[in-house]
Every structure is written in C-alpha cells, then in structure tokens.
Amino acid sequence: MVQTNAQTKTIDSLRQVIKTAKHDTTKINAYSAWGEQIYMQLPDSAISLWKISEKIANDLLASHPGTQIAGTTKKLLASSLNNIGYIYQMKGNIPMAIEYDSKSLKIYEEISDKKGMAASFNNLGVIYYNQGDIPKTIEYYLKCLKIKEEIGDKKGMATSFNNIGMIYNDQGDIPNAVENLHKSLKIKEEIGDKKGMACSFNNIGAIYKNQGDIPKAIEYYNKSLEIQEEISDKKGMAESFNNIGAIYNYQVSVAKSRQDFAGSDSLITKAMEYYRKSLKIREEIGDKKGVANSFNNIGTIYDQQASIAKSRQDLIGSDSLIIMVIEYYRKSLKIREEIGDKQGMAVSFNNIGAIYLQKNELRNAKTFCEKSYQLSKELGFPENIESATRRLKQIYEKQGNYHLAYEYLKEEILMHDSIQNQENYKKTQKQQAKYEYEKKSATDSISNAKAMEIKNIELSRSEEVKNKQRVVIYSFIIGFLIILIFSIIIYRLFIQKKIANVILSQQKEEISAQRDEIETQRDLVTEQKEHIEEIHKEVTDSINYAERIQRSFLATKELLDDNLNTSLRGTASHDSSSGKQSFEDETNYFVFFKPKDVVSGDFYWAGKLQNGNFALATADSTGHGVPGAIMSILNIFSLEKAVESGICEPSEILNHTRKTIIERLKKDGSPDGGKDGMDASLICFDYETQKLTYSAANNPIWIIRENSLIELVHDKMPIGKHDKDQISFIQHEFELQKGDVIYTLTDGFQDQFGGPNGKKFLTKNLKQLLIANCQLSMEEQKKIIENALENWTNDNGVQYEQTDDITIMGIRI
Numbered sequence: 001m002v003q004t005n006a007q008t009k010t011i012d013s014l015r016q017v018i019k020t021a022k023h024d025t026t027k028i029n030a031y032s033a034w035g036e037q038i039y040m041q042l043p044d045s046a047i048s049l050w051k052i053s054e055k056i057a058n059d060l061l062a063s064h065p066g067t068q069i070a071g072t073t074k075k076l077l078a079s080s081l082n083n084i085g086y087i088y089q090m091k092g093n094i095p096m097a098i099e100y101d102s103k104s105l106k107i108y109e110e111i112s113d114k115k116g117m118a119a120s121f122n123n124l125g126v127i128y129y130n131q132g133d134i135p136k137t138i139e140y141y142l143k144c145l146k147i148k149e150e151i152g153d154k155k156g157m158a159t160s161f162n163n164i165g166m167i168y169n170d171q172g173d174i175p176n177a178v179e180n181l182h183k184s185l186k187i188k189e190e191i192g193d194k195k196g197m198a199c200s201f202n203n204i205g206a207i208y209k210n211q212g213d214i215p216k217a218i219e220y221y222n223k224s225l226e227i228q229e230e231i232s233d234k235k236g237m238a239e240s241f242n243n244i245g246a247i248y249n250y251q252v253s254v255a256k257s258r259q260d261f262a263g264s265d266s267l268i269t270k271a272m273e274y275y276r277k278s279l280k281i282r283e284e285i286g287d288k289k290g291v292a293n294s295f296n297n298i299g300t301i302y303d304q305q306a307s308i309a310k311s312r313q314d315l316i317g318s319d320s321l322i323i324m325v326i327e328y329y330r331k332s333l334k335i336r337e338e339i340g341d342k343q344g345m346a347v348s349f350n351n352i353g354a355i356y357l358q359k360n361e362l363r364n365a366k367t368f369c370e371k372s373y374q375l376s377k378e379l380g381f382p383e384n385i386e387s388a389t390r391r392l393k394q395i396y397e398k399q400g401n402y403h404l405a406y407e408y409l410k411e412e413i414l415m416h417d418s419i420q421n422q423e424n425y426k427k428t429q430k431q432q433a434k435y436e437y438e439k440k441s442a443t444d445s446i447s448n449a450k451a452m453e454i455k456n457i458e459l460s461r462s463e464e465v466k467n468k469q470r471v472v473i474y475s476f477i478i479g480f481l482i483i484l485i486f487s488i489i490i491y492r493l494f495i496q497k498k499i500a501n502v503i504l505s506q507q508k509e510e511i512s513a514q515r516d517e518i519e520t521q522r523d524l525v526t527e528q529k530e531h532i533e534e535i536h537k538e539v540t541d542s543i544n545y546a547e548r549i550q551r552s553f554l555a556t557k558e559l560l561d562d563n564l565n566t567s568l569r570g571t572a573s574h575d576s577s578s579g580k581q582s583f584e585d586e587t588n589y590f591v592f593f594k595p596k597d598v599v600s601g602d603f604y605w606a607g608k609l610q611n612g613n614f615a616l617a618t619a620d621s622t623g624h625g626v627p628g629a630i631m632s633i634l635n636i637f638s639l640e641k642a643v644e645s646g647i648c649e650p651s652e653i654l655n656h657t658r659k660t661i662i663e664r665l666k667k668d669g670s671p672d673g674g675k676d677g678m679d680a681s682l683i684c685f686d687y688e689t690q691k692l693t694y695s696a697a698n699n700p701i702w703i704i705r706e707n708s709l710i711e712l713v714h715d716k717m718p719i720g721k722h723d724k725d726q727i728s729f730i731q732h733e734f735e736l737q738k739g740d741v742i743y744t745l746t747d748g749f750q751d752q753f754g755g756p757n758g759k760k761f762l763t764k765n766l767k768q769l770l771i772a773n774c775q776l777s778m779e780e781q782k783k784i785i786e787n788a789l790e791n792w793t794n795d796n797g798v799q800y801e802q803t804d805d806i807t808i809m810g811i812r813i
Contacts, residue, residue: 011037024060025069028053028076035083041286043087043339053080071111078107078116082123089127090289092342092379097127118147118156125163131380137167158187158196162203169207177207198227198236202243209247217247238281238290245274245297252304261308268308272301292335292344299328299351316769319787323780325355346375346384353391366395386415543598543626550599550629553636555606555616563606563614563685564589564811590782592808594748594789601628602746602805605636609684611648616809618699619680620746622720624805634664635678635719650682650695651731658719658729665721677720681744690813692734692742702743702767703734704774709767740813741774748806749785754792758800761792770810778810 014037017030031053039046057077061070085100101123108116125140141163148156165180181204188196205220221244228236248271255263279294306321333348335341353368369391376384389412396405565588591604601621609615617639621631635657642656658677665674679698686693694701696714703710713732717724750763773784785808793800 007037024056025072025076028056028060028073028080031056032076032080032083035080039083039087041288043090043288047084047087050080050084053077054084074107074111075113075116078104078111078113078120081107082116082120085123089123089130091340092344093340094127094131094379098124101127114147114151115153115156118144118151118153121147122159122163129167132382134167134171138164141167154187154191155193155196158184158191158193158200160184161187162196162200166203169203169210174207174211178204181207194227194231195233195236198224198231198233198240201227202236202240205243209243209250214247214251218244221247234281234285235287235290238278238285238287238294241274241278241281242290242294242297245271245278248274249297249300249304252301256304256308256311259311261312264304264308268301268305272298275301288335288339289341289344292332292339292341292348295328295332295335296344296348296351299325299332302328303355315791316772316784316788319791320773320776320784322355322359323783323787326352329355342375342379343381343384346372346379346381346388348372349375350384350387350391353388357391357395360398362395362398365391369395382415386412389415546626546629547598550603550633553603553605553633554593555604559606560589560591561587563608587778588813589809589811590778592782592785592806592810594802594806595624596748596802596805597625599626599629600624600805601632602748602807603632603636604807604809605639607640607643609643609648610646613648613684613686613693615643615650615653615682615684616744616811617680617682618744618746618807618809619678619719620699620748620805620807621678622676628805631676631678634661635680638664648684649731650684650693651729654680654682654695654697654719654729658725661719662721662725675721677718677722679718679746681714683742683744690736692736693731694734695729695731697729699747700745700763702745702770704741704743704771705737705739707771707774709771736813738813741770742811742813743770743808745808746805748802748804749789749808752789752792752800752803752806754800755795758798778812781810 011034014030014034018027018034021027021030031049035046035049035053038049054077057073057080060073061077064070064073081100081104085097085104088094088100089097101120105117105120105124108114108120121140121144125137125144128134128136128140141160145157145160145164147153148160161180161184165177165184168174168177168180181200185197185200185204187193188200201220201224205217205224208214208220209217221240225237225240225244227233228240248267252264252267252271255261255267275294275297279291279298282290282294302321302324306318306325309315309318309321329348329352333345333352336344336348349368349372353365353372356362356365356368369388373385373388373392376388389408393405393408393412396402396408593600593602593604595602601624603619603621605617605619607615619632619635621628621635623631638657638660639653641660642653645656647653647656661677665676681694681696681699681701683692683694683701694712696712697717697719699714701712701714703712712734713730715729717727750761750766752761753759754761769785769788770781773781776784789806793802
C-alpha cells in the first residue's frame, strides 16, 4: 500500500481514538474516517472498516431507540452504507451497490437529511448509467438536482448539470450536452470551484474528441490540466494525461490506416509519454484502478507498435513487442483481480485472449476469452459479451469446431442487435423534439381533414366488400390446386419407396458379407497394433531412461547459479549520457538446450579448475539421437578426466581430451580407428582479473559489447581423429568489461530449415537476433530465441522438422 507520511499519521491518530473512545458515536466516526483514508489503495479493507461502523451503529440504535443519539447515529450509519455502496459500484458488483445505496437512501429519507438523499440519488444514477439503463439514470439525476436546488447547494447543482450533460452526450444530443456542461461550468466559476472547473473542461474536451474535433479536444484537456496542476489535484492530472494520451493513441490508428508509418511513430511516442505520466501519478497516490487502466493503455500502444512492425516485415521486432503487450496486459489484470474490478478483468481477459489468437496460440486464447465471456455474462455488459463471443467464434473456426463457432456467432449477433437497439433508442431521443413540432402542426389541420376522412370511409367500405369476395374465390382455387399437387407428389414418393426397398434389400446382403470380412481384418490389425505399441513403449522407456542418465552428466543449475550469478552479478544503473542500460537480473545467464530427439549429441558442461577459475564448455558431438548421446558421454568423460588430472589451461584441456577420445575409439574395430569426436568451445573465467581465457574447436564464441558483435577466433579442426590431430589447440585471452554478453553455441540453430522458403536460418540472422535483444534480461532473451525458432519452423501452417540438436548459452558480465 502506498501511503504518505501525513496519511500514516492520520491513521495512527484514528487507531488511538478508537482505542481510547468512550462513546460509540466517536468510534463510528473514527472507523468511517479510517476507511476514507485508504479506500483508493485498499478498497476491501475500507469495506471491512465501514462494516464495523455499520455494526456498532445498528447495535447502538437497538439499545437506544427513539433517543436524541439515534438521529446522529442514523446519519453516521447512512454515510457508512453509502460508502460501501460506492466501493461495490467501483468493483463492478452492481446488485450489492444498489442494495447498500438503497439502504442509505431509506435512512436519509427517515431523518429528512436532504443532502444525504441527494448523494444517494446521484450514486444510484451512476450505477444505472453504468448498466446502460438511461431512463432510470435520468430519473435519479433529476431527483438529485431538484433537492440541490431546494437547499441551494450550488456545488451540488453544478455536479448534477454535469452528469445530465454527459447523459445527453451519450445519447448523441450534443447541443443539450454542451448547454448543461456550460451551466455546470458557469456555477463552478461563480463559486470558485477550480477542481470542478477542471472536471467540466475535461468533459467538454471529451465531447469534442467524440465529434472528431481533435484540436478543440486537446485545447480543453490542457485547460483542465492547467487548473489541476495549479491546485495540485494529482488524481485529476493523471486523468488529463491519460485523456491526452488516448487522443494520440486514436491518431495512431488513423495514421496507420493511411500507411503513414513515420507519422505513427511520432504519435506513438507522444501517446506513450502521456500514458506514462498518468501511470507515475497514479502509482504515487495509490490509485490501483487507475494504475491498472494505465498498464492496459500502455499495452495497447505496444500492440500498435507490433502491428506497424509487422506491416514493415520486421517479424523479430513485432514478436519482441508482442511480449511487452502481454506483459502489460497481465500487469493490468493482476491489479484488477486484487481490487475485484470485474468489468476491468473482463476487458483484460479479452485483450490477452486477442493477443494469443493473433499469435495463433489457440489454447491460451480460448482460456482467456472464455474467462472474459463468463465475467461479461455475469455483469451483463452487451459490448463485452459481443467482443468475447466474436473472439471465441474465431477460435473455434480455426479449430474446425464449426458447431460451437456457429453458437457463438448467434450470441454475437444477439449482443450486436442489443447494442444496436440502444443506439436506435439514442436516435429516437434525437427525433423527439422534431416529433413534438410535427405533432403540433398536424393538430391545426385536423378539422379540415375530418370531412374528407368521412367520405373516404364510405368509399372504402364498398371497395372492402368487393375485395373480400375476390379473396374467397381466389383462396378456393389456390387451395384446390395445392391439394392436387400434393396428392401427385405423395403417389410418386410411394412408388419410389417400393423400388428403393428392393434395392436396399440386395445391398444389405452384400454389406453384411463385406462387414464380416472387415471385422476379421480389423481384429488382425488390432492385434498387430497392440504388439507394435508394446515394442514402442519398451523402446521409449529405454530412451527416456537414457535421457535421465545423460542429463546427470550436464552442468547443474546449482553449479551455474553459484558461479555465474554470484561471481558475475552486476549492479543495475542507467547512463543518461549514452543511453545504455545495465541490468541486475534474477539470473546472469540462460541455457537454451533443445535436443532433436529425446537424447542429444549436444551438451554443456561446467566445473571448477584447480587454479580457482570456472570452466564452461559447449559442445556438439558427432551424430544425434542415441548414437550422439553415447558419444557425448564419452566426450564428457574425456573432458572431466583432463580436468581431474590438474590441467588448468583451456588449450591443454582440449589437447588431453582429444588424446583420450582417439585412444578410446581405436578399439572400435575399424582399420584406422574411429574418426568421431566433437566440436566444442571451452571458456574459463578469472573473476579477479576479469579475464576470459578460451580455446575453441570449430565452435563459435560471440561477445556483444555496446550493440556490436565481436567474434572470437576458433581453431578449424575437431576434437578427435583428424589429419591435424598432432597440432595443438591455440589458447586466447580476452579482457571482459561490465555489460558484455557472451554467447557460446553449436550449429543447430543456424542450420535449422524453415521460414517462407524452407531455407536455413543462417548465422547472420542469428547474430542480428542476438544484437537486437542483447539489452533485455537473460530470461527475456531466451524466450525470444524460443519464439524465433517456433515461428521459423512453423511458417503459415507448414511445420518443419528440427534438423539438429540446438544449444545456445548466454552470459552477462
């Protein structure tokens, strides 16, 4: 919870008052005030405090009925009930909101507290407005306005005019909307209500925005913002920043539809700037609902950027931005779930589902869209239901479930018609004034029309008799013809049925014989299938057991965490002059290890050398699958044997490993001995000198520094029998700097076939992918690599089989 020092002191004081209070009314007041201090940050806790007030008040009324203290207690009770109703309204729990506001209104009416009655009428109007019940909304707003005029509450009158103006705006009656909003503004200017003036400017700006007059909208939003900054109304400032951001966001959509990508980029920057300003203030004041809305809005900006990147054929950039979209939508959802904002949750579920649908991840899309659908049905908002059913229809269409797709289509149309009926109601309201005028004009001409009407009635009676006679004659003729045609059709169907029965009897005998033969063959196939499945299970179990054995030889997470996270940990900082960002990640490394089969020829190994340095190897053994896995175990054994003998230099470790492999494979029975082995890189970290010592055999080592890739030199020969196996591997040193990102890898990713033309991914594309994302956290980089591989091997429905084992390790200094 975010609290200011003053707020904390106030709450401490209220606790002390409750502890020492001698009168129950004092306690009621204190609990009520405490709830008002925290309702923005902790709405559920505020409800609990107000319910304590409610209980104390009810107990006091039960023990002191009819006394002077009862009047004061009832007023305090009504205030607590009103507050609880407001929170339930904010959380989207409409039935509970109506229940508590109605209880509050009843008590205010009992004690003739007109100001309280007006507040309850206003709250109920807001609830019915959110439900889309415009007649009820207007009824309660007018009741509220009437009371405020009676008691001379000018500030309250201004609020009512404002609310009525917004109703006219929703109904599309712009002249009446502007008139009521200006009435509200005039009163606020008279009484010097600057906060209210800012609200009026904001609402007038919203009307101009809806009318498409963007310059006027921004003018009024800025007027609102200027006053809010003057009076330090932080909540209002956040709202104004958000509204201005929404205008720029809308203009992005317009520019994008015109293919004006350059214009879109500048508008996106503006929208993001204002959305982040709004977010910062909302976080400062603990406005959780506002923070959730800001996260959602920032997510829509990233979604716009991803769409533009895709239009520019920048698929890697688009995928990276989609990750940001999901991240911000999930942040918004998390807060909405915390505060119980059900309508907001429905929107978030739908937004996340739409992104997964866009990514063709149908299972995730279905999960989130179904949650949105259930919540929207519970709340009864047609717009949300229509959106959720549209997404579910699209999902089931893609899954080939056309029955469910059709069911959701019907509900989508039903919701669309419901929304359309509301729109038609608005149009009807607009025509009301015109109708009243035409009605008056028609009344003036009624007298002249009477005589003509009588004459027309007499003529129409004669014509009506003739028409009835014609109808009887024509009905008889048509009925006879229908009966005749129907009889002919029935007779023909009877004859066809007799013929069909004879044919069916013959076919039934043939089918019976064929069925017996098919059942015999089916039993044989079933028996063979069960035998094959049994063999397959035994083979699969053996391979899975081999995979567990192989995994025990790989570097463990604990070993990597201890030596890469602890020793290479950096401190997060931002260099404002260069724009570089360094990180303090949860982890300083990632391992992307994806065998082609269950077991792998690729492996990664790590260990401590006797000189205290930490060694890390990434290797590609000859072959893949079971043969590659067996070879990898021999290679790891040979590598560990070299280290255990006390060798600390990378080149000598590789030389010793090669010698062991060649000696072992001499016994394979071939004339020259086996030529198998591995390609590998071995890097050693000296944490004290920040030096990297390495030796590499056919495997690359890349270092990205300040968005530039440095490719370290490697020997072009394998670790195994080769025409150069008498030549020593070369050892190199490299001075590391903070922020360097080291990548060691095998050739599996680069050689993977896929994409639009079924070609290899290539080394240059992998380098570009790593450079483009090196500034992200290591976990995010790993996700982007995973997504890039998935997209490359699944292009427009064409699924490419994995070509080779894949290993990529990334380490940030």
